[in-house]
Amino acid sequence: MRTPAVLPLSLALAIAALAGGCEKDTRPLPPSAQPVAIDPADLALFAPLPDVVAAAEGAPSAELVDLGRMLYFEPRLSKNQKISCNTCHDLAKYGVDGLPTSEGHKGQRGSRNAPTVYNAAAHFAQFWDGRAHDVEAQAKGPILNPVEMAMPGEATVVAVLTSMPEYVERFGRAFPGDKAPVTYDNMATAIGAFERRLMTPSRWDKLLRGDTSALTSDEVAGFKAFVAAGCQTCHHGALLGGTVYQRLGLVKPFPRDADTGRMQVTREAVDKASFKVPSLRNIDKTGPYFHDGGTTGLAQAVKDMAEYQLGRALTDAQVAQIVTFLKVLTGDIDPAYIAPPALPASTPATPKAEEVN
Numbered sequence: 001m002r003t004p005a006v007l008p009l010s011l012a013l014a015i016a017a018l019a020g021g022c023e024k025d026t027r028p029l030p031p032s033a034q035p036v037a038i039d040p041a042d043l044a045l046f047a048p049l050p051d052v053v054a055a056a057e058g059a060p061s062a063e064l065v066d067l068g069r070m071l072y073f074e075p076r077l078s079k080n081q082k083i084s085c086n087t088c089h090d091l092a093k094y095g096v097d098g099l100p101t102s103e104g105h106k107g108q109r110g111s112r113n114a115p116t117v118y119n120a121a122a123h124f125a126q127f128w129d130g131r132a133h134d135v136e137a138q139a140k141g142p143i144l145n146p147v148e149m150a151m152p153g154e155a156t157v158v159a160v161l162t163s164m165p166e167y168v169e170r171f172g173r174a175f176p177g178d179k180a181p182v183t184y185d186n187m188a189t190a191i192g193a194f195e196r197r198l199m200t201p202s203r204w205d206k207l208l209r210g211d212t213s214a215l216t217s218d219e220v221a222g223f224k225a226f227v228a229a230g231c232q233t234c235h236h237g238a239l240l241g242g243t244v245y246q247r248l249g250l251v252k253p254f255p256r257d258a259d260t261g262r263m264q265v266t267r268e269a270v271d272k273a274s275f276k277v278p279s280l281r282n283i284d285k286t287g288p289y290f291h292d293g294g295t296t297g298l299a300q301a302v303k304d305m306a307e308y309q310l311g312r313a314l315t316d317a318q319v320a321q322i323v324t325f326l327k328v329l330t331g332d333i334d335p336a337y338i339a340p341p342a343l344p345a346s347t348p349a350t351p352k353a354e355e356v357n
Helices: 009-016 062-072 135-144 154-162 165-174 184-195 203-208 217-229 298-310 316-328
Strands: 245-247 274-276
Touching: 062 165, 062 184, 135 154, 135 184, 154 165, 154 184, 165 184, 217 316, 298 316
Parallel strands: none
Antiparallel strands: 245 274
């Protein structure tokens, strides 16, 4: 049985007010000349980015976050001991690797683009098809995926971690109430605790918090074009996305339609070709685009969405305006928080790469 995304009432009403759907928005786009001030009503669907996304257990300890950072950069969580979370979600590159699909174990590639991990904890679900409910659940998947990190099982992961005394000590400090703290679940909890603070506020957040001078006149014009085109119908909230599923090719069939999307999770025909709407945060830095990484440039991605989701043919000038606004969503990265940590030394008991390859 499907579990539909639940939106706050105010947000649902605002979306419903958009003339009943993307394809019915026939308002003319603004000219590229003089922009006007932003109407507060146009900002009603948006919210500032939170500083951190809290887990159900509450604020994590410094020991838990530090352990999660180490595990995020730990290549020994992969079968060949060469691939870490950071390999495909490079924190120095806005959380992506810049490839259409990432290279995994023995050069294998999956069928979907690796989305950015920045701000991911604020999404209502994880992965393109929403098969994981939070970043902790997501962290468990790639490590055991035979195409990605290819570890043969949870027990192997635990054996690798317990072979290094420093990890045993750090797990003990991070999970002081556990008699056997080095577990696969605790590993994922620690990685999630680190990821929940990977937030990237930008000048857009300054505007939403009341700084009317945060955007230039060209950027304001870009936002007006974004709204007039109807992009905010799906790209709303603090993330400008990440809150709903949507069928790719809503008003016109999308040409790359081999992937059935969320239907692979729910097994329901209504979910065919539906994907989680991606966040537009840092979108200028996180290409290539769409679930398959099949579109290279941001301008082309904007044109494609206007055509296939909105039924609109944007001019080059209108696209350029929207792209100007989207660049405002490129946020600040804390270099100290993402600095690669020193990892524990292997011991004679740590499996060697050639033993598990």
